[in-house]
Amino acid sequence: MAPDPVNIFEYEEIAKKQLNKGDYDFIAGAATDEITLRRTREVLDSIIMKPRMMVDVSQLDLGTTVLGQKISFPVMLAPAGNHGAAHLEAELATVRAAGKADTLMVLSSHSAKTLEDVAEAATGPIWFQQYFFKDRELTLGMAARAKEAGYSALCLTLDAKIVPKRERNIRNDYVSPVSPNYAHLDLGTHSWKFAADAPAGPSDIRDQATTWTDLEWLAGETKLPIVVKGIMTGEDGRRAAESGAKAVIVSNHGTRYLDTTFTTIEVLPEVVEQVAGKAEVYMDGGIRRGTDIVKALALGARSVLLGRPLFWGLAVDGEDGVSSMLEILRDELAATMGMCGRSSIDSIDLDTLGGISPLQQLFDRK
DSSP states (O other), X not given: OOOOOOSHHHHHHHHHHHSOHHHHHHHHOOSTTOHHHHHHHHHHHHSOBOOOOSOOOSSOBOOEEETTEEESSSEEEOOOSOGGGTOTTHHHHHHHXXXXXXXXXXXXXXXXSOHHHHHHHOSSOEEEEEOOBSSHHHHHHHHHHHHHHTOOXXXXXXXXXXXXXXXXXXXXXXXXXXXXGGTTSOOOSEEEEOSTTOOOOGGGGXXXXXXXXXXXXXXXXXXXXXXXXXXXXXXXXXXXXXXTXXXXXXXXXXXXXXXXXXXXXXXXXXXXXXXXXXXEEEEESSOOSHHHHHHHHHTTOSEEEEOHHHHHHHHHHHHHHHHHHHXXXXXXXXXXXXXXXXXXXXXXXXXXXXXXXXXXXXXXXO
């Protein structure tokens, strides 16, 4: 029997062997040359930790809150479509694992299971992700369904207005079924298809004309607090908070829509500075280690979100795979905090980091 994976990278290695090529490439891939996808790991690895000794870390408190909801550690499950590509139980398995970990799941509107079925399976807090649709009644209707089902916040993805060029998917002629959340609409049979003859689907009903005025409108129409996802500049973070968002997610959509952007952790400090406490700030993008979590928190994020690793956990062992993966990250987070002399999440600050390597700084000066 093969040993159990001991880190997130090993989960991906095993998942790659178990998934078909089309599904693996859809999950793992990104836009065009995937330069930013590769840089994400390089940038996170280049940030140096500063260990601190002789601090009482016998009692570590990993808990925090997001929009007033308690979670056991600052890792949430990001909205990612079609968990059914990795496991038959799909989002039902994922949301159960989130509940066991006492953390929060954000359900994608492109889920393989209906938002109502996932809400029924949930034992912890859940948020619902959707888009601005050209049909404003559809926009309000999806939000109303989420509220009625028990979701406690609405996550609006802002950075998916265009059809991206994902070359792995074009080569594989990849297609994915329309989510049952859209069953009441006539959208054909495919959610995602990247070849030139792509049929109609949910992408065609998203509104490419939205502005900050539309966010103000929706904030005034729904009773759910709004979280916006896809913020990559300080100015956009500030505008989002001014337009009614209660939280912003610094995200480049896993580099799946535009290549050669900054990585999320590079722009995180700028967003935190300009939001200036008017909204909570979270970050996704490349989180694979406990050290990554601490780096994001030290730079101002209140919590991080996981996307691709959810699929690796599901592919390896369904609900138990996601649970084990989250436990690995929790253990690594605790160990990192202990070594850095930080006994609580609130105590993680910029002094936890040392910038980049002093040797690198020396070479840069030459």
